Amino acid sequence: MTSSAELFATAPYLDVANPTFSIRSPEVMAAREKSWFARTPYGIAVLRYDEVNKLLRDLHLRQGSYAWPAHNQASGSFARWWMDMLLGREGADHSRLRRLANPAFSPKLVKQMVPRFQELANALIDDFIEDGRCEFVHQFAEPYATQVICSLLGLPLAAWRELSHLAAEMGQALGVTYKQDEARINAATDQMFGYARSAVANLKQAGLGEDFLSSLIRANEADKNALSDSELDDMIVLAIFGGIDTTRNQLSLGMETFLAHPEQWSLLGQQAELARNAVEEIMRIRPTTTWVTREALEDFEFQGLHIKQGTTLHLFTHAAGTDPAAFANPEFDITAKRLPHFGFGAGTHHCIGHFIARGDMTEALALLARRLKNPRLDGKPSWLPDSGNTGLSHLPISFDRVH
Numbered sequence: 001m002t003s004s005a006e007l008f009a010t011a012p013y014l015d016v017a018n019p020t021f022s023i024r025s026p027e028v029m030a031a032r033e034k035s036w037f038a039r040t041p042y043g044i045a046v047l048r049y050d051e052v053n054k055l056l057r058d059l060h061l062r063q064g065s066y067a068w069p070a071h072n073q074a075s076g077s078f079a080r081w082w083m084d085m086l087l088g089r090e091g092a093d094h095s096r097l098r099r100l101a102n103p104a105f106s107p108k109l110v111k112q113m114v115p116r117f118q119e120l121a122n123a124l125i126d127d128f129i130e131d132g133r134c135e136f137v138h139q140f141a142e143p144y145a146t147q148v149i150c151s152l153l154g155l156p157l158a159a160w161r162e163l164s165h166l167a168a169e170m171g172q173a174l175g176v177t178y179k180q181d182e183a184r185i186n187a188a189t190d191q192m193f194g195y196a197r198s199a200v201a202n203l204k205q206a207g208l209g210e211d212f213l214s215s216l217i218r219a220n221e222a223d224k225n226a227l228s229d230s231e232l233d234d235m236i237v238l239a240i241f242g243g244i245d246t247t248r249n250q251l252s253l254g255m256e257t258f259l260a261h262p263e264q265w266s267l268l269g270q271q272a273e274l275a276r277n278a279v280e281e282i283m284r285i286r287p288t289t290t291w292v293t294r295e296a297l298e299d300f301e302f303q304g305l306h307i308k309q310g311t312t313l314h315l316f317t318h319a320a321g322t323d324p325a326a327f328a329n330p331e332f333d334i335t336a337k338r339l340p341h342f343g344f345g346a347g348t349h350h351c352i353g354h355f356i357a358r359g360d361m362t363e364a365l366a367l368l369a370r371r372l373k374n375p376r377l378d379g380k381p382s383w384l385p386d387s388g389n390t391g392l393s394h395l396p397i398s399f400d401r402v403h
Contacts, residue, residue: 078186162195
């Protein structure tokens with residue numbers, strides 16, 4: 001019988017700290033074939049669907065991303081926010097914040113906003129459709145994701161460029177270059193908090209409604225011990241940052257995926273009802289959140305491996321979502337019914353904003369596929385590092401116009 005020490009010593013090694021490391025590399029796929037986990041500079045990488053699914057729900061583990069600033073010896077306003085906000089809380093504290101925030105992220109809100117999602121998407125498409133080409137990230141994915149957040153928070157649409165810039169700067173913290181970009185990241189975080197506080201002040205002056213931000217403000221005003229002023233600010237910044245950075249990146253990755261599968265794009269253009277499933281399929285095969293992190297609360301055994309208290313586990317969402325043991329045919333197919341992906345995490349820390357993200361991306365993809373026929377690459381794309389939170393920074397496309 002193989003001992004835990006032998007199991008660990010013979011496991012593959014992945015240098016995830018290397019800025020050139022790719023979550024989709026042959027190296028990762030080979031490691032997944034050899035073992036359910038790999039050793040890394042940051043702890044253990046979990047590579048297979050079944051193990052990722054179990055560990056996301058394992059009570060021996062807590063949400064581990066809170067420790068990311070410490071892993072990078074980083075400090076300042078981003079590190080403070082990252083460790084204090086909802087994602088970094090556990091137990092009763094996490095349950096309290098999640099319970100108070102849930103109404104603001106509800107399916108009811110998403111349903112109410114569908115016409116707004118469609119209006120924003122159509123307006124952006126109108127701006128470039130006559131040209132027969134666009135730079136998809138900066139002419140659609142980025143303004144769309146940011147304008148959705150502006151609409152949620154009652155901010156003027158004209159603020160979208162500044163908010164998007166700040167979110168992108170903050171997003172550098174989630175990659176392996178966090179430490180070298182620390183000053184820029186903290187400056188952007190400070191400015192983002194300024195926007196959050198302005199949004200609260202403006203809405204209070206105008207009068208609360210039945211919208212996303214009003215729901216959070218009411219919870220704060222009803223009992224500041226339940227949701228303090230600083231927790232309210234943290235929650236709003238989380239909504240801005242999470243809504244912009246991940247949606248922008250996921251839409252760009254979605255378009256990149258469809259460019260490689262034109263028959264799937266044509267099918268979506270003919271059957272708009274497939275857009276919801278298309279979002280799920282994109283997030284399975286090309287997630288912007290390339291790993292989900294957990295930390296061991298105590299020593300425990302898992303599949304013959306002794307995991308010590310404090311060990312960090314990085315659960316690789318792409319490797320799990322394309323695991324041939326879970327997906328007999330893992331190729332991209334928007335008609336396929338699949339096991340759940342882990343692009344929004346799972347378990348206690350399942351992404352609280354997933355209804356909004358699914359809703360706005362569904363409407364965007366349906367309209368894009370209907371109005372832009374035969375999209376194809378029209379220049380050289382560029383990418384963010386293929387780890388942490390990834391996506392495209394430049395994606396020039398051309399297409400046939402449909403009005």
